[in-house]
Amino acid sequence: MLVLTRKPGESIRIGEDISIRVIGVQRRQVRFAIDAPREIPVHREEIYELIQKENREAATSTTELDPTPIWKRGNEGVTK
Amino acid sequence: MRIDSPRFGSVEATEDQLVQFERTIPGFPGCRRFAWVDHGRETPLRWLLSVEQPEVAFLTLEPDQFLPSYDVDLPEWLLGVLEWKPTDDWNSIAFFALLTSQDGELFANLVAPIVVNLRNRRAVQWIRDEPHLPLRHPVRPLDPEARDPF
Numbered sequence: 001m002l003v004l005t006r007k008p009g010e011s012i013r014i015g016e017d018i019s020i021r022v023i024g025v026q027r028r029q030v031r032f033a034i035d036a037p038r039e040i041p042v043h044r045e046e047i048y049e050l051i052q053k054e055n056r057e058a059a060t061s062t063t064e065l066d067p068t069p070i071w072k073r074g075n076e077g078v079t080k
Numbered sequence: 081m082r083i084d085s086p087r088f089g090s091v092e093a094t095e096d097q098l099v100q101f102e103r104t105i106p107g108f109p110g111c112r113r114f115a116w117v118d119h120g121r122e123t124p125l126r127w128l129l130s131v132e133q134p135e136v137a138f139l140t141l142e143p144d145q146f147l148p149s150y151d152v153d154l155p156e157w158l159l160g161v162l163e164w165k166p167t168d169d170w171n172s173i174a175f176f177a178l179l180t181s182q183d184g185e186l187f188a189n190l191v192a193p194i195v196v197n198l199r200n201r202r203a204v205q206w207i208r209d210e211p212h213l214p215l216r217h218p219v220r221p222l223d224p225e226a227r228d229p230f
Binding site for chain 2 (some may be wrong): 059
């Protein structure tokens with residue numbers, strides 16, 4: 001793992017076209033400005049992990065499921 | 081194209097029933113192409129069946145079916161990835177929520193909907209970094225008469 005030290009206003013470049021600049025440091029928070037091509041998704045790590053987990057749960061929780069009765073039951077008490 | 085799925089058996093999918101994900105679906109890096117399979121049985125539910133890993137299928141539902149107030153403000157990068165141009169028909173963009181089953185109920189992930197350009201069948205799972213959106217919103221069918229007219 002590479003560890004670097006940067007000051008506010010300084011950047012890190014990853015490959016040809018990803019640039020991460022430190023734009024502010026306040027107490028225990030750091031703000032970054034990230035420039036990346038649109039095919040490179042950029043997310044907060046915990047959000048990405050949350051979606052990863054929920055996607056896996058979506059697939060596995062419905063593998064054996066017949067959703068028809070759940071939908072029909074819901075239809076009996078439709079929202080007016 | 082024929083897909084042999086443990087759930088659906090042998091599925092014959094034509095080109096217009098396929099979608100291509102332009103970005104990795106978190107948790108499913110090997111799955112880029114999916115085929116639509118209607119659940120039918122008088123429900124609006126549809127499955128997205130993975131072409132590369134046919135044991136993977138997602139149950140999906142359009143948010144209109146249970147939450148007409150689900151607002152979207154599509155960022156430009158997303159429209160760019162879907163190759164949607166401002167001169168294109170807005171109706172060619174469709175949304176689908178992935179459903180999770182828990183304790184005999186269905187829940188929709190409203191944080192990360194699937195967005196599809198129906199014209200070219202390009203798709204993306206859009207991760208909306210907005211704290212008010214629920215990861216599991218209970219799915220209850222709407223009364224057809226109470227549907228949002230828009």
